[in-house]
Amino acid sequence: MGSWGVVMRVYLSLVCGFLLASCAAPAGGGGGGGGTRDVWGHRAGPRGFRTVVLDAGHGGHDSGARSAVTGVKEKDLALDVVRRVQRELGRSFEVKMMREGDEFVDLDVRAARAAQLGDILLSVHFNSGPSSVRGPETFYWRVDSYGLAKRLQRNMAAVSPGERGSRGLVRRRLRLTRNPEIPCVLLELGYLSHPEEARLCSDAGYRQRMAVAIADAVKEQAASGDAGMGVLPPPIYAPPSRPTDAPE
Numbered sequence: 001m002g003s004w005g006v007v008m009r010v011y012l013s014l015v016c017g018f019l020l021a022s023c024a025a026p027a028g029g030g031g032g033g034g035g036t037r038d039v040w041g042h043r044a045g046p047r048g049f050r051t052v053v054l055d056a057g058h059g060g061h062d063s064g065a066r067s068a069v070t071g072v073k074e075k076d077l078a079l080d081v082v083r084r085v086q087r088e089l090g091r092s093f094e095v096k097m098m099r100e101g102d103e104f105v106d107l108d109v110r111a112a113r114a115a116q117l118g119d120i121l122l123s124v125h126f127n128s129g130p131s132s133v134r135g136p137e138t139f140y141w142r143v144d145s146y147g148l149a150k151r152l153q154r155n156m157a158a159v160s161p162g163e164r165g166s167r168g169l170v171r172r173r174l175r176l177t178r179n180p181e182i183p184c185v186l187l188e189l190g191y192l193s194h195p196e197e198a199r200l201c202s203d204a205g206y207r208q209r210m211a212v213a214i215a216d217a218v219k220e221q222a223a224s225g226d227a228g229m230g231v232l233p234p235p236i237y238a239p240p241s242r243p244t245d246a247p248e
């Protein structure tokens with residue numbers, strides 16, 4: 001590639017390192033299509049579902065965030081966690097993997113493919129930002145994803161020593177929270193830019209506890225739907241997230 005490619009790559013890696021720019025970055029048209037699914041997702045959350053789509057964030061030439069503390073790449077940690085969640089869900093659910101190895105999959109492709117593969121989508125990421133910030137965060141947009149997101153955040157927060165209360169549950173329109181035609185949640189398991197949390201995230205035992213917490217939330221949602229999750233948020237009508245959106 002020419003120098004422009006190099007410049008763009010440097011720029012993208014800088015952008016990618018910061019908060020959600022790396023993860024869910026603004027987003028594309030994606031799926032669209034009609035069918036019987038409610039593309040807005042303004043309905044109660046899922047219950048009794050059987051097929052879970054697990055999306056390991058980034059991959060291939062897109063490494064996501066890279067920890068200055070441990071040197072690990074977000075794409076590798078995400079794939080590791082997704083495999084652990086798959087094992088934990090194993091017998092009671094059918095699990096579909098968005099990527100099996102270190103390969104790049106476009107965000108719009110992920111969004112469109114999700115509904116073809118299963119009933120709910122979990123996209124797994126690790127975060128990056130100021131070195132003082134830590135704790136897991138869960139992003140959702142659709143009403144039908146709220147209960148699942150709340151369960152996931154609650155369970156991850158119980159594992160993380162850095163989480164304080166429920167500040168990590170965030171409603172945000174991203175390509176993987178708005179565009180898939182199924183309930184969809186984007187998880188940030190921790191900040192690779194925080195020294196202590198970066199070391200935790202490099203620990204296999206910690207990632208396993210996180211994976212169990214995530215799998216348990218999925219099982220709880222399948223068994224109980226939104227029961228116990230409180231009042232659902234109001235619908236917000238907004239178009240699909242596109243690559244040209246301003247970073248959020």
Ligand SMILES: [Zn+2]
Nearest residue numbers: 022023057125
């Ligand atoms: Zn990410």
